[in-house]
Amino acid sequence: xxxxxxFILDAVMLIILQAIxxxxxxxxxxxxxxxxxxxxxxxxMRTGTPVLLISAFLTGIxxxxxxxxxxxxxxxxxxxxxxxxxxxxxxxxxxKRITSYSDIELAEMPPASTVPYYVVSTxxxxxxxxxxxxxxxxxxxxxxxxxxxxxxxxxxxxxxxSGLYIFRK
Amino acid sequence: MTPILFAVLELLSVCIIIxxxxxxxxxxxxxxRKTEAKVFAVFENIRYYLSLKETNxxxxxxxxxxxxxxxALKAEIEEYQAKGYSMSDSLVYDGYSxxxxxxxxxxxxxxxxxxxxxxxxxxxxxxxMGVITQNGVLGIVTNVSENASSVLSxxxxxxxxxxxxxxxxxxGPMIWEGRDTKHMCMPEIPHHIEISEGDTVCTSGYSSVxxxxxxxxxxxxxxxxxxxxxxxxVRLFEDYSSIHFVSIVNNGKTEEINTLMEENRKK
Numbered sequence: 001x002x003x004x005x006x007f008i009l010d011a012v013m014l015i016i017l018q019a020i021x022x023x024x025x026x027x028x029x030x031x032x033x034x035x036x037x038x039x040x041x042x043x044x045m046r047t048g049t050p051v052l053l054i055s056a057f058l059t060g061i062x063x064x065x066x067x068x069x070x071x072x073x074x075x076x077x078x079x080x081x082x083x084x085x086x087x088x089x090x091x092x093x094x095x096k097r098i099t100s101y102s103d104i105e106l107a108e109m110p111p112a113s114t115v116p117y118y119v120v121s122t123x124x125x126x127x128x129x130x131x132x133x134x135x136x137x138x139x140x141x142x143x144x145x146x147x148x149x150x151x152x153x154x155x156x157x158x159x160x161x162s163g164l165y166i167f168r169k
Numbered sequence: 170m171t172p173i174l175f176a177v178l179e180l181l182s183v184c185i186i187i188x189x190x191x192x193x194x195x196x197x198x199x200x201x202r203k204t205e206a207k208v209f210a211v212f213e214n215i216r217y218y219l220s221l222k223e224t225n226x227x228x229x230x231x232x233x234x235x236x237x238x239x240x241a242l243k244a245e246i247e248e249y250q251a252k253g254y255s256m257s258d259s260l261v262y263d264g265y266s267x268x269x270x271x272x273x274x275x276x277x278x279x280x281x282x283x284x285x286x287x288x289x290x291x292x293x294x295x296x297x298m299g300v301i302t303q304n305g306v307l308g309i310v311t312n313v314s315e316n317a318s319s320v321l322s323x324x325x326x327x328x329x330x331x332x333x334x335x336x337x338x339x340x341g342p343m344i345w346e347g348r349d350t351k352h353m354c355m356p357e358i359p360h361h362i363e364i365s366e367g368d369t370v371c372t373s374g375y376s377s378v379x380x381x382x383x384x385x386x387x388x389x390x391x392x393x394x395x396x397x398x399x400x401x402x403v404r405l406f407e408d409y410s411s412i413h414f415v416s417i418v419n420n421g422k423t424e425e426i427n428t429l430m431e432e433n434r435k436k
Contacts, residue, residue, distance in 0.1 A: 049171045049175075050170070050171055050174055053171070053174050053175055053178055054174075054178075056178075057178045057181075057182070060182065061185075064185070070186060070190055070193070071185060071186065071189035071190055072182050072183070072184075072185030072186035072187075072189050072190070073186060075178075075181075075182040075185060076179060076182035076183055076185075076186055079175065079178045079179050079182055080175070080179060083171070083172075083175040132183075132186065136186055136187070136190075136193045136196070136197070137193070138196065
């Protein structure tokens, strides 16, 4: 994200976009398009984890109230993603380039090296989101796996493309 | 600090999921109750196994008592039949059926005590059915799930049952004062009624919940209340701390009685 943007506006935009996608786009019962993780993944790397956690919580609550059938599900999935973002970054980016987190800016890294970051983050989010949904709603295992896999594929493509073409400087 | 913040926010989110969605909340608490019943069943099985010897002795004594009652009833039936009554006559048919049950979780220390039993709606249990024990009465079914039920114990404040003093036929409420689990009292006996220590107290049969003449205890002491009534302290036959088996009573005439009462209220 460009440093001049107000991050709150970005969150609002994504929530509105998520609401529109949720209400107008119905591809399949196995595919749920979720773009909210993009907000957490593109907050500056220097952002402290407590701020990330609170941002994820507030974004999730706002999105849940406006868009979701199961209130609280976005929130419960975004908060762990915010908590694990640092770990995912460390595991998926080249260790030779990193001296500290403040050195990392996704927009400055070679595109190919950021793809694992987007894919792993989306996988984690999908696992938590659809896992919680399956537990609380009572879905059987096969339906949960099908929904998680199909949605993960679609969402990781969307997240990666947004990272490569929309949020780079 | 960060892990704690994460844990707090995540817990809050999960609470929002559970309490913000009615269907999920119902399902969540239903699963909790099922798990609770299973856990209590395990503990109760252990407790039951450890008291098998005592239970066996009680069962032998009850068996002998029941055999005596059967012989006495047979003689009574023969007497009725000799007078021309048949077994299907309303004079000899009570209309009560019994569902046997077992206690999963007992409660004696609260002001209002609830007992969980191992029979529920799939066994025919419904709210407002009476529950009796070997030596008395346990209480009334309040909540029913598929495989378990909650019983409001007679050992609860502001809960009374309709009782009768056998010797005089005097009927009145029997209530629990909350002091100990071996005594209840009948505080509204008219002062002119002659009662004595040792008189047996039983269910009156005046409610549609409990069958009549189930012996509850004996009068241990008598005193006068400020309102001018006699108050009889009743020592209960049942030891509520060691009961395992109960019987849920289904009065086949409950609907009929309740319909009549409703019609009377409307008049």
